Amino acid sequence: TAAGYTVKTGSELEFYLFRDSFEEAAGKGYRGVEPHSTYIMDYHILQTSKDEYIIRAIRNGMDAAGVPVEFSKGEFGRGQQEINLRYAEAMEMADRHVIYKNGVKEIAASMGRSVTFMAKWSMAEAGSSFHLHSSLWDPKRERSLMWDEDEPHHMSEVFRHYLGGLMATAREMAWMFAPFVNSYKRYQLGSWAPTAIVWSHDNRTCGFRIVGEHAGSRVECRIPGADANPYYAFAATIAGGLYGIENRIEPAEMFRGNAYAANDVPRVPTSLHEAIDAFEGSVIAREAFGDFAFEHLLNTARQEQRIFDNDAVTDWELARYFERG
Numbered sequence: 001t002a003a004g005y006t007v008k009t010g011s012e013l014e015f016y017l018f019r020d021s022f023e024e025a026a027g028k029g030y031r032g033v034e035p036h037s038t039y040i041m042d043y044h045i046l047q048t049s050k051d052e053y054i055i056r057a058i059r060n061g062m063d064a065a066g067v068p069v070e071f072s073k074g075e076f077g078r079g080q081q082e083i084n085l086r087y088a089e090a091m092e093m094a095d096r097h098v099i100y101k102n103g104v105k106e107i108a109a110s111m112g113r114s115v116t117f118m119a120k121w122s123m124a125e126a127g128s129s130f131h132l133h134s135s136l137w138d139p140k141r142e143r144s145l146m147w148d149e150d151e152p153h154h155m156s157e158v159f160r161h162y163l164g165g166l167m168a169t170a171r172e173m174a175w176m177f178a179p180f181v182n183s184y185k186r187y188q189l190g191s192w193a194p195t196a197i198v199w200s201h202d203n204r205t206c207g208f209r210i211v212g213e214h215a216g217s218r219v220e221c222r223i224p225g226a227d228a229n230p231y232y233a234f235a236a237t238i239a240g241g242l243y244g245i246e247n248r249i250e251p252a253e254m255f256r257g258n259a260y261a262a263n264d265v266p267r268v269p270t271s272l273h274e275a276i277d278a279f280e281g282s283v284i285a286r287e288a289f290g291d292f293a294f295e296h297l298l299n300t301a302r303q304e305q306r307i308f309d310n311d312a313v314t315d316w317e318l319a320r321y322f323e324r325g
Contacts, residue, residue, distance in 0.1 A: 003245070005136045005145070007238050010087035010218075011097045012131035013226050015104060015117045017051065017079045022105075022114040031315075033114070035079030048074040051081065057107050058083060065103060067096040076192060077125040087133060089141070090234045097230040119178065119225030120185035127186030127193050128226035132177075133211070134237050135218040136162060146217040153201070153210065153254065154217065163199060163208065163219055164251040165244015166237065170197045170207060170223060171266055172282035175275040175301050176236035177224035181308045184271050186225050189260045194222045197266040198255035205259040207268065223268055232297070239288035272308075276301045 017036040018025060025033045041047040048055070051074070059069045068086040075082045083104075085096055101117060108115045120127045136145045136158060148156035155163070178184060186193045192204060199208035199219075209220040224233050243249070255262065269275040279285060279298060286294045 009093045010133035014128040041074035042076045094230040117226040119183045130224040132221040144215045161245045162241040164249030169240035172278045173236040175279040176232040196259040
């Protein structure tokens with residue numbers, strides 16, 4: 001960055017795998033599709049072995065395409081998978097992220113299967129996240145600036161201010177992490193998707209989680225869904241973090257306990273309408289991205305909401321009003 005920092009990021013993406021092909025799923029109207037597992041498969045050895053014929057092909061295909069994979073695992077939903085990509089500088093990571101998502105779909109399609117990266121494909125299942133890991137390094141890209149052996153929580157001063165900025169801007173930048181109407185269905189109490197803009201160590205109820213140590217010390221933002229645009233999400237992260245450093249913003253005290261039950265803490269927007277309102281009023285986003293880019297992003301958000309509000313009849317409306325309206 002112009003401020004003299006190298007920002008490194010890592011994408012941790014979840015998706016659902018189905019036995020239906022994309023064409024079969026479309027033919028069903030995306031209803032009644034068959035998850036690849038009949039039970040919750042979080043860290044399950046047998047089910048992930050049964051999935052391995054396709055997950056191995058994805059891992060190997062990504063490595064061959066220059067998108068290195070760190071590991072894969074079964075996740076909390078039926079048929080839900082998680083494949084984590086090795087961290088890189090932000091632009092490189094965004095490119096890998098996009099190649100990866102398209103590659104997963106291509107490989108699944110070649111095997112007669114379908115996948116979805118929707119944030120919430122079913123209210124009966126866990127949402128799919130894009131846990132965004134980020135850290136600051138020196139301009140030569142050789143030394144992490146996050147760890148300080150003598151500071152509380154081993155957080156360097158620049159780490160504290162970076163985190164402070166991420167938290168201070170998280171609500172107004174939420175659209176950059178959750179760009180669609182469906183994105184906000186993921187933020188459910190007790191669902192592994194965060195609703196509170198607080199931070200802690202190994203506490204998955206919080207919007208921000210501090211993980212790793214020494215050169216691996218970093219912040220995990222748990223707000224983005226798997227449907228997020230990584231270029232937007234990384235841009236918002238960098239803008240928020242630099243704002244915190246420039247203004248020496250200290251984060252709130254570390255949160256302890258269940259953040260879903262917390263009172264008097266800032267919250268992630270609960271709808272696209274709410275997120276658009278917050279983004280529209282963001283002086284920080286406008287200054288970071290410039291008037292032209294900011295207005296383009298804002299118009300994109302408004303068009304998504306307008307199309308849903310005015311041009312779509314949903315299954316929910318049909319079920320609720322067809323007979324009783």
